[in-house]
Amino acid sequence: AQKVTQAQTEISVVEKEDVTLDCVYETRDTTYYLFWYKQPPSGELVFLIRRNSFDEQNEISGRYSWNFQKSTSSFNFTITASQVVDSAVYFCALHQGETSGSRLTFGEGTQLTVNP
Amino acid sequence: EPEVTQTPSHQVTQMGQEVILRCVPISNHLYFYWYRQILGQKVEFLVSFYNNEISEKSEIFDDQFSVERPDGSNFTLKIRSTKLEDSAMYFCASNRVFYEQYFGPGTRLTVT
Numbered sequence: 001a002q003k004v005t006q007a008q009t010e011i012s013v014v015e016k017e018d019v020t021l022d023c024v025y026e027t028r029d030t031t032y033y034l035f036w037y038k039q040p041p042s043g044e045l046v047f048l049i050r051r052n053s054f055d056e057q058n059e060i061s062g063r064y065s066w067n068f069q070k071s072t073s074s075f076n077f078t079i080t081a082s083q084v085v086d087s088a089v090y091f092c093a094l095h096q097g098e099t100s101g102s103r104l105t106f107g108e109g110t111q112l113t114v115n116p
Numbered sequence: 117e118p119e120v121t122q123t124p125s126h127q128v129t130q131m132g133q134e135v136i137l138r139c140v141p142i143s144n145h146l147y148f149y150w151y152r153q154i155l156g157q158k159v160e161f162l163v164s165f166y167n168n169e170i171s172e173k174s175e176i177f178d179d180q181f182s183v184e185r186p187d188g189s190n191f192t193l194k195i196r197s198t199k200l201e202d203s204a205m206y207f208c209a210s211n212r213v214f215y216e217q218y219f220g221p222g223t224r225l226t227v228t
Contacts, residue, residue: 101149108157
């Protein structure tokens, strides 16, 4: 069975603060993929990043960075110098195994509110 | 940039009626999916579709649900007899091999 846990239901920060969204996953497979998606108030799901289980290198994209640690089964997401436009629900998701058409298992999501 | 599209954006139906939600996946993608999100909750997998057949389905995807790819571009989800608890946002997604799934904007289904 696979599971994704996002323990932080809601986070509220003031603009320009850094914020880290936590994601912990469970899987029995040695091959898997991890994702982050953003769901702004308009409701669509926007892909942010994909990571495979063999690549533990951290990644930075502008103000976004991701920390993948297999030892703790975590894939955390940090926004540096947050902006009001970052306000959204952020979902961590897991794709298990080597079959391309398999499901994504989503976490419960973290509602991030960035106040001016 | 290619996008997944979905129609309608909002569908209101009465309990017991059939609904068909439509999706046009990205053209060179091979795998197609339906997910749903009940208001305020997480996104839940319903079904995946590859090579004109279902490759995986969840416990939610019971006999009331069916999927079809009637032509080379459309991918549909049919709910035969809607229930109040089917009210949700339904997302279509598609991807190529081992790539991220791209989601459409969703169809909000309201069952009254």
